[in-house]
Amino acid sequence: xxxxxxxxxxxxxxxxxxxxxxxxxxxxxxxxxxxxxLFDVKEIVEYTRITPLPGSGQYIKGxxxxxxxxxxxxxxxxxxxxxxxxxxxxxxxxxxxDSSVTKGKTGILVDDVTTVLSIRESQIDKKINEGxxxxxxxxxxxxxxxxxxxxxxxxxxxxxxxxxxxDMGQ
Numbered sequence: 001x002x003x004x005x006x007x008x009x010x011x012x013x014x015x016x017x018x019x020x021x022x023x024x025x026x027x028x029x030x031x032x033x034x035x036x037x038l039f040d041v042k043e044i045v046e047y048t049r050i051t052p053l054p055g056s057g058q059y060i061k062g063x064x065x066x067x068x069x070x071x072x073x074x075x076x077x078x079x080x081x082x083x084x085x086x087x088x089x090x091x092x093x094x095x096x097x098d099s100s101v102t103k104g105k106t107g108i109l110v111d112d113v114t115t116v117l118s119i120r121e122s123q124i125d126k127k128i129n130e131g132x133x134x135x136x137x138x139x140x141x142x143x144x145x146x147x148x149x150x151x152x153x154x155x156x157x158x159x160x161x162x163x164x165x166x167d168m169g170q
Contacts, residue, residue, distance in 0.1 A: 047093065071094075071096065126138070
C-alpha cells in the first residue's frame, strides 16, 4: 500500500468525524415514518383522552391537561392528509413541542414513536420536489433498518414542525 492510499483513508475518516450529526425523533403516521429534530421536543407522553374544542381549527384535535397545564393537541395526520392507519388510540403518542418553538403549550398526535437516533448530514437528501405539499419537508433521511443482517435502507420524511406550527398560528 502506498502512502497516498493511507492518507486518503485518514482524510476520509477526518471528514466523516467532522460531519455534523443531527438527533431526531422518528415516529409513525399511518404506514410511513417521519422525523423531527430532537431539540424541538420537550417530551413524549402516552395517549390520554383529548377534549375536543368546539370552533377550533380543522387540525386542532383538542386539549389535554398535562400536569396541570392545558396543552393544545394538533392532529398531524389530518394536517398532512394521511388517511391510512393501523394504530389504535392506545398505541398513539403525543410529542410535546418545546416552548421555544411554539407560542403556547402544544403537542402533536402521532401513531407511535419508534426511536430517537443520530444521523449524519450525508444521510439527508434535501433535494425534494418544490410545491405546496412539500413546503414542510426538510428532506428525506436514508438509514439502514433495525435488522443488522439486512441491508434494507429506510426512508424517513424529516418535517419542519416549527414552521408548520408557526403557519398554523400555534
